[in-house]
Amino acid sequence: MNAITPMIEARDLRMVYNQGTDPVLALDNVNLDVNEHEFVSLVGPSGCGKTTLLKLVSGLASPSAGHLNVDGKRVSGPQKKIGFVFQVPALMKWRTIQQNVLLPAEILGMRKAEALERAQELIELVGLKGFEKRYPHELSGGMQQRVGIARALIHDPSILLLDEPFSALDIMTRGQLNLELLRIWSERRKTSLLITHSISEAVFLSDRVVVFSARPAKVLEVVQIPLPRPRVPEMRVSREFIDLVDHVGRLIGLEFV
Ligand SMILES: Nc1ncnc2c1ncn2[C@@H]1O[C@H](COP(=O)(O)OP(=O)(O)OP(=O)(O)O)[C@@H](O)[C@H]1O
Ligand SMILES: [Mg+2]
Incomplete structure (x- = not known):
């Protein structure tokens, strides 16, 4: 370009x-x-x-x-x-946080070792280190949104589309996630x-x-x-x-x- x-x-x-x-x-x-x-x-x-x-x-x-x-x-x-962050993160409840973040990588056929490494890096980037093996129901709404952001970035898109990603959150979590997004x-x-x-x-x-x-x-x-x-x-x-x-x-x- x-x-x-x-x-x-x-x-x-x-x-x-x-x-x-x-x-x-x-x-x-x-x-x-x-x-x-x-x-x-x-x-x-x-x-x-x-x-x-x-x-x-x-x-x-x-x-x-x-x-x-x-x-x-x-x-x-x-x-x-393109990476898409949806209004409701729609995580798969039977998959761990790490497996949810990896989903687009599997669909796109990314190399497994590389995808795993990226998933870990992104989970840390969105502040969820330590929650890799947890399931969505064990996370708060704000934490689930962070998983949605990590999932949207797994395949290293050049464009991030965010559709009201924080609308379901309380005002304090929303303010905090604004800063995280920045x-x-x-x-x-x-x-x-x-x-x-x-x-x-x-x-x-x-x-x-x-x-x-x-x-x-x-x-x-x-x-x-x-x-x-x-x-x-x-x-x-x-x-x-x-x-x-x-x-x-x-x-x-x-x-x-
Ligand atoms: N798949 C669809 N089939 C038919 N009509 C649709 C479809 N998707 C959206 N619409 C209609 O298109 C219009 C625009 O919808 P859209 O979802 O783009 O609005 P929006 O600006 O995102 O609204 P909101 O702020 O409430 O999310 C609405 O009138 C909606 O009913
Ligand atoms: Mg809309």
Whole structure:
């Protein structure tokens, strides 16, 4: 990939779901570029089409119209270069934490010794050293989300897609996992696309926040977040931070009047 090609390039994307009698227009003329190593958040009203956009980027679904390139190539199906963190980690309860993290490696046929080594490294990266042989029910919700993040990184994807990964967590665990995610991102620098309903989370983590309209999702505004990095919790009370949160909040609020 050369320096000027965006890692994710969406042009006039349109997505219509045709199940049932009434077609649902989920995305309409969505244009978006995400650069390599960038952290971008997607915010917008519930049901507007955010998950749909991540599904298209991951290749789990195909757009009805428009162009979608990832790493300079047209998306034509599920791709190895993508790691997906789901809203609910959906761990397999009969597999240990280590075996859950290894699942994509098995599906992709990675070499076992190499995968095991990576799994251990990632389990440590997400702060779960010592829990390798435990089962999901023995872990808290926040710990299970960490397993979901480790699992998404096992095959060393260049892009990380995160669909509301922290929405089921209490506010303290969520704040802590925000910091963990920043640390992981600064170490691995994966191009990241995060869906969140928390505007302050989006502003705190991102280089840019993409604000979507109500369904069908259109990009209302792409808000640059010029806060310096590394981001630290104290920034959340700065004037600049509060003004950015307020700005994004107003854009979304306008969708409901
Ligand atoms: N597989 C599907 N078949 C039919 N319609 C679908 C399907 N998936 C999503 N939709 C519809 O597409 C629209 C957008 O859904 P999507 O899940 O992308 O929204 P979202 O922005 O992620 O919402 P939320 O914030 O609540 O998760 C919704 O109206 C939804 O009902
Ligand atoms: Mg969704």
